[in-house]
Amino acid sequence: MAKEFDIPVLPTYLEIPELKEGIMDGEGPFKSAQEFQKPLGFPGEKIDNWQQVAIDKMGELKSKYRSVQVFLDSCVKCGACTDKCHYFLGSSDPKNMPVARQDLFRSVYRRHFTFAGKYFPKLVGAKELDDDMLDDWYNYFHQCSQCRRCSVFCPYGIDTAEISMAAREVLDAVGIGQKYCNQILGKALTIGNNLGLPEPALRDTLLDLEEEIEEETGVAIKYPLDQKGAEILLITPSADFFAEPHIDGLIGYGKVFHQDGVSWTLSSYASEGANFGMFIGSYDIMRKAALRIRKAALDLEVSRVMVGECGHAWRVAYSFWNTLSGVGAGATDEFGQKLQDQLDHRYPQPQHIIEYTHDLIQRGKLTFDKSANDDRTVTFHDSCNVARATNMGGIPGGQFILPRDVIKAVCNNYVDMERSTIKESTFCCGGGGGLLTDDLMEIRTKGAIPRMQALKAVERDNGVNTLTAICAICKSQFSKVLPKFDFDPYMIVSVHQLVSEAIIMDKPQTDTDDATSAETAET
Amino acid sequence: MADILGAEVDEEGFLVNLGDWTKEIAEQMAKDDDVDLSDEHWDVINFLRDYFEEYQIAPAVRVLTKAIAKRMGKDKGNSKYLYSLFPYGPGKQGCRFAGLPKPTGCI
Numbered sequence: 001m002a003k004e005f006d007i008p009v010l011p012t013y014l015e016i017p018e019l020k021e022g023i024m025d026g027e028g029p030f031k032s033a034q035e036f037q038k039p040l041g042f043p044g045e046k047i048d049n050w051q052q053v054a055i056d057k058m059g060e061l062k063s064k065y066r067s068v069q070v071f072l073d074s075c076v077k078c079g080a081c082t083d084k085c086h087y088f089l090g091s092s093d094p095k096n097m098p099v100a101r102q103d104l105f106r107s108v109y110r111r112h113f114t115f116a117g118k119y120f121p122k123l124v125g126a127k128e129l130d131d132d133m134l135d136d137w138y139n140y141f142h143q144c145s146q147c148r149r150c151s152v153f154c155p156y157g158i159d160t161a162e163i164s165m166a167a168r169e170v171l172d173a174v175g176i177g178q179k180y181c182n183q184i185l186g187k188a189l190t191i192g193n194n195l196g197l198p199e200p201a202l203r204d205t206l207l208d209l210e211e212e213i214e215e216e217t218g219v220a221i222k223y224p225l226d227q228k229g230a231e232i233l234l235i236t237p238s239a240d241f242f243a244e245p246h247i248d249g250l251i252g253y254g255k256v257f258h259q260d261g262v263s264w265t266l267s268s269y270a271s272e273g274a275n276f277g278m279f280i281g282s283y284d285i286m287r288k289a290a291l292r293i294r295k296a297a298l299d300l301e302v303s304r305v306m307v308g309e310c311g312h313a314w315r316v317a318y319s320f321w322n323t324l325s326g327v328g329a330g331a332t333d334e335f336g337q338k339l340q341d342q343l344d345h346r347y348p349q350p351q352h353i354i355e356y357t358h359d360l361i362q363r364g365k366l367t368f369d370k371s372a373n374d375d376r377t378v379t380f381h382d383s384c385n386v387a388r389a390t391n392m393g394g395i396p397g398g399q400f401i402l403p404r405d406v407i408k409a410v411c412n413n414y415v416d417m418e419r420s421t422i423k424e425s426t427f428c429c430g431g432g433g434g435l436l437t438d439d440l441m442e443i444r445t446k447g448a449i450p451r452m453q454a455l456k457a458v459e460r461d462n463g464v465n466t467l468t469a470i471c472a473i474c475k476s477q478f479s480k481v482l483p484k485f486d487f488d489p490y491m492i493v494s495v496h497q498l499v500s501e502a503i504i505m506d507k508p509q510t511d512t513d514d515a516t517s518a519e520t521a522e523t
Numbered sequence: 524m525a526d527i528l529g530a531e532v533d534e535e536g537f538l539v540n541l542g543d544w545t546k547e548i549a550e551q552m553a554k555d556d557d558v559d560l561s562d563e564h565w566d567v568i569n570f571l572r573d574y575f576e577e578y579q580i581a582p583a584v585r586v587l588t589k590a591i592a593k594r595m596g597k598d599k600g601n602s603k604y605l606y607s608l609f610p611y612g613p614g615k616q617g618c619r620f621a622g623l624p625k626p627t628g629c630i
Contacts (some may be wrong), residue, residue: 096616179534194628208586242583243630244602274629310629352620436629438535472629491588516561 001192005442011228014453015090020370024093024446028139032177033395036146038185040285041048043175050174051129055112061166068166071158072109073098073168081150086427087143090446095140098150098160104136105167112510141167143443145433146279147384165281172280180437181276188289192508193238193272199225202268205241205346213251215434219505221254221265228299228300230265231344232257234353235293236308237273237472244474249309249494256357256496257502260364264306265369270296273313275470276322277447279434286316287324294325294339303344306351309494311432311471317350319389341353352472355392357499358402361409368502373411378498379458380404380416381451381478382426383471396421403470403495410502413461430467431477441480448481449462455487535627544572544622556611558585561620564608564620566594571621581618581626599603 029247047053061118081098088096095101103125110117110126117126146161171177187196197205206223213221240250257264258267270292277286280415297305297492305327307317322328326336327343327350343349358364380403392398408414408442421427430447433479467482469475471491478492524532526586528551536552539545549568553560560568561600570590575581582590592600605613614626 180627187628195580195626196628198578199581201580204578205583205586207590212585237629239629242626242628243586244584244630247583247585432630437627476630 001093005445008446008449010449010453010456010485012453014089017089018066019094020092021094022138024091024096024143024345024443026085026139027135028142028178029435029437030179031138032179032182035181036179036182036186037172037175037177039189040172040177040182040282040462042172042177042182042192045321048173050134051107051368054107054134054170054174055131055172058109058166058199058445059113062109063161067159067162071102071156071163072106075102075106076156078155078481079244080153080155081153081158084150084153085144086147086149086450087145087443087447090235090430091143091443093143095136098154100160101140101144102160102163104140105163108133109450112440123196134176135173137167138290141171141324142178142435142440145384145428145435145447146389146438147432148497149384149425149428152388165278166282168265168279168434169281171390173281177401177494178280178434180439181280181434185276185285185289186286187281188272189273189274189285191293192292193240194274194276195238196239197241197271199268201269202241202266203398206266209251209254211245213254216509218352218506219255219258220508221251221258221505223250223254224264225266226268226300227265227460230300231304232262232304232306233270233297233300234264234266234306234308234352235270235273235313235350236266237310237313238271239274239476240308240474241271243472243476245479245490245493245497246309246472248497248500250475251495252494252497252498252500253353255500255505256353256360259505262359264397265300265302267293267296267300269299273308273310273317273381275313276434278312278316280359286320290316290321290324293321294327294335297327298335298339298342301342303342304347304351305343305349308353309472309496310471311385314352315385315389315470318352321350352392352402354402354406354495357496358393358406361406367429367504368410368499369411370502372502373414373498376411376464376498377413377415377464378407378411378463378466379414379455380407380422380495381429381474382422382467383469383474384426384428384432386426387424388428400424401486403468406495407468410498415464417458417459421450427451427454429471429474429477430481432471432473436477444477445481445484448477448485452481453486454486456485460485466493466498467490470495508514527555530531535619535625536624538622539616541622541624548622551561556616558616560620562594563599567591567605567608567613567617570594571617574603575621575623581614581623583613587613 109128144164151159427450531539609616
């Protein structure tokens with residue numbers, strides 16, 4: 001079981017903590033067993049010649065990704081990033097300063113790949129990759145959620161997330177994988193989603209949801225699965241089918257599609273928006289997951305691909321799908337070209353569900369009773385991957401503007417948290433980047449402090465009682481950490497839950513007698 | 524690897540071989556967690572096992588709460604009630620007692 005720890009007291013103001021060296025030392029998250037490593041093509045356990053393999057892998061990565069080499073070479077230790085990481089601010093461990101975290105990797109890079117480091121290692125802080133260093137990598141690169149807040153403040157634009165991804169890729173190559181990510185990837189690549197929901201379970205869950213919504217609203221909203229020829233294929237995190245509060249967001253998507261009258265479908269083959277291939281730094285695995293979506297889009301003959309409320313899914317979709325899988329533009333291979341011919345380029349490809357709802361609102365196609373959300377004073381948590389790696393609506397800062405526009409269109413009371421904690425400077429929820437697992441609860445809790453502190457301020461000053469997000473990981477992380485800081489765990493909701501509560505649905509055209517007899521039959 | 528009544532469990536206390544499950548194992552796991560298994564607990568555990576047998580996965584929270592509402596009454600069909608039975612969560616603790624694998628994902 002996860003180790004016990006004291007829940008920190010939330011500070012009134014966020015201050016740079018006094019350093020506590022080694023406070024987050026440890027063994028890191030549970031390691032992946034052979035049964036989860038092998039299917040991904042990684043060694044089942046730490047291999048004998050791990051040092052050589054690790055150094056070779058580093059060499060491969062620095063050549064393959066120029067960015068990694070530039071980031072490793074260009075740091076001048078100016079210190080601008082030191083107090084920007086939520087895990088450092090929350091834990092006080094100096095190794096959680098982004099520069100120090102990077103240096104775990106950089107010092108080994110210097111030792112093996114730079115002239116000075118090969119001949120005068122001590123002068124340039126070059127270090128050998130020994131067992132202790134490898135343990136530190138595993139521990140501290142799993143205390144980074146790859147949220148990229150530090151990179152916003154780096155004058156050179158060094159992206160710790162990429163170094164973190166590279167380190168995890170090296171670790172996997174020598175047989176040290178993280179159980180949480182690799183077990184989940186196994187399910188995603190065989191069953192089609194992170195949870196391992198097989199098609200019958202997914203179908204049953206969706207039917208159940210349809211029944212429930214019809215009972216509640218009197219409107220027959222459908223959640224089509226594998227419907228060939230639908231216009232839109234929705235790719236959403238599987239948590240939307242399974243967890244709370246996520247599923248209320250899924251209800252919202254369905255209502256919006258229904259009001260628009262568009263045909264849409266989910267796919268049982270590609271029933272996952274999340275792509276943990278990014279978290280573990282593996283391009284090949286990320287591509288495998290993305291290709292399932294291409295296959296589903298081709299098989300179902302859809303003309304639009306849309307992404308639900310999932311933070312890193314939108315990063316992968318927006319930034320990488322075009323070359324990974326041909327959704328977007330720029331595909332050169334046969335299937336990518338085929339998909340390009342099939343997609344309707346009058347719409348953004350891929351499109352975010354927020355862009356879609358926003359567009360309908362702009363065009364006056366949806367009507368709302370905003371008073372349905374009058375019991376709420378709402379704030380919005382910008383999810384890291386959406387905020388710092390994507391765009392929405394094709395306008396500068398659209399990824400900040402559109403979600404807020406949607407929220408303000410459906411509720412009357414909206415307040416932003418402090419400016420330095422939102423938008424491009426948003427603090428991570430504390431559970432991103434493959435850290436959303438019970439065995440990392442200590443770092444998740446401590447890493448949530450900066451966000452919780454900003455939330456506490458708007459709760460106190462503005463009466464905020466609702467936190468919204470457009471990321472499955474953020475929602476799950478918040479529902480676990482909120483109560484640790486004296487918040488209501490149910491205050492976190494999907495943006496599309498607010499939409500769902502306020503949207504006015506067209507009632508079906510039936511005469512009163514029919515409606516009454518239907519009601520009687522139901523009861 | 525640790526074991527409970529001779530059945531192998533993983534780092535988080537979940538059965539490694541699902542076929543090893545017995546009522547005694549569930550009772551022992553509950554005892555270790557300071558939970559007294561009541562009829563209501565068993566109702567949930569049995570539902571989880573039946574659902575898993577049919578679908579090879581634990582039910583979604585909503586499916587579970589609806590099923591409980593049908594069996595025990597509407598006032599009990601909510602996650603607050605389920606948390607009162609299983610303080611560490613119906614998904615995680617309930618599944619563990621029922622001998623199901625831990626549901627993992629973005630949840």
